[in-house]
Structure formats: C-alpha cells, structure tokens
Amino acid sequence: MSGKTMNTYDFDQCIYDGNCTLDFFRFCLRRQLGLIRYLPRQIWGLVQYALGFINRTVFKECFFCFLQGVQGLDDTLEAFWQQHFDRISPWYIARKRQNDLIISASPTFLLMPCCERLLVKQLIASRVNPATGAFTGENCYGAEKPKRLMEDLGIGAVGEFYSDSL
Numbered sequence: 001m002s003g004k005t006m007n008t009y010d011f012d013q014c015i016y017d018g019n020c021t022l023d024f025f026r027f028c029l030r031r032q033l034g035l036i037r038y039l040p041r042q043i044w045g046l047v048q049y050a051l052g053f054i055n056r057t058v059f060k061e062c063f064f065c066f067l068q069g070v071q072g073l074d075d076t077l078e079a080f081w082q083q084h085f086d087r088i089s090p091w092y093i094a095r096k097r098q099n100d101l102i103i104s105a106s107p108t109f110l111l112m113p114c115c116e117r118l119l120v121k122q123l124i125a126s127r128v129n130p131a132t133g134a135f136t137g138e139n140c141y142g143a144e145k146p147k148r149l150m151e152d153l154g155i156g157a158v159g160e161f162y163s164d165s166l
Contacts, residue, residue, distance in 0.1 A: 006122070007097060008149070011104035011111060015092040020084070020114075021106045025063075027080050028070055038066040057139040060126070064107070064133030073109075073130055081113045088118070096120075103149060105141035124148050 012019045029035050045062025048054045054062075070076055100120050104111055107128035115123050124145075127136040138144045 006099045006101050008101045015089050017087045035066045035069050041065050067133040077113050
C-alpha cells in the first residue's frame with residue numbers, strides 16, 4: 001500500500017440503497033423457489049440469535065445455508081448485479097476515486113462483482129464460503145470492521161470514512 005490515504009465506504013445502507021444480502025436472498029428465492037426448503041433452518045437460527053444462544057456469525061451461517069442449493073451461483077450473481085446495480089447511490093458514483101475501499105458485513109463473493117463494475121480494487125468483507133454458507137472468520141460487523149481494517153491496511157490508511165453506523 002502506498003502512503004496515500006483512501007476513502008472508505010460502508011456498503012449496505014450507505015452506498016447501496018438497502019441490504020444487498022437480503023436482496024440477494026429474495027432474488028435467489030424468486031429464481032429458485034426450491035430454496036424455501038432452507039427457511040426452517042434460517043428461522044431456527046434467527047430464534048436462537050434473538051434469544052442470545054448464538055452469536056451473529058453463527059446466525060448468519062444459518063442464514064447463508066441457502067447457498068448450498070443455489071444453482072449456477074456465478075450466473076446468479078451476474079444477473080443479480082445487472083438488476084440491482086442501479087441501487088448504488090449516485091452521490092457515491094460522483095465522488096468515487098480509484099483507491100476507494102469498501103468495507104461490509106456482506107460476504108466478499110457477493111460484493112466482488114459489484115466492486116469490479118465500480119472498478120474498486122479494495123474490499124474488506126465477511127469471508128463466507130459461497131458453496132456452503134460457512135464463515136471462515138468473524139462476521140465483518142461492528143467492532144470486527146476496524147479490527148479487519150487495521151489487520152489488512154494498518155493505521156493511517158483511511159482518509160474519510162462513510163458509514164451508516166458508529
């Protein structure tokens with residue numbers, strides 16, 4: 001990394017209008033109705049999380065179990081971003097710089113095609129196995145975001161930071 005600072009942007013509810021993970025799930029469900037078979041496990045994970053029995057990362061693994069049934073994931077991702085790319089905020093497009101960093105709790109595999117369209121080369125996101133929905137680290141949310149930022153880029157790398165949360 002060069003000595004230049006970069007602008008860092010949270011993705012969901014910041015530069016993307018909405019939550020792309022939930023939008024992607026709904027998109028997949030409409031295209032492959034059979035994914036509804038994962039709903040009981042997802043609901044059970046939500047109940048356990050709401051009652052405090054599991055943490056956010058385990059809950060999101062339960063949610064992402066639907067990935068096991070997605071047919072043609074690469075084509076599905078391409079179709080999703082063709083349909084949802086217009087949800088990227090115009091204010092971001094207007095101020096985007098070549099060395100921007102996007103950081104998100106959404107999974108890397110989901111955001112990478114969008115980052116490629118935006119010509120954004122730096123992404124820090126949740127590491128999720130796209131075939132199984134299993135996390136290979138903590139969910140990149142809350143206190144995990146600055147931790148990952150420091151691990152990946154070090155101190156002094158960030159110029160301005162745009163987010164919908166502290």
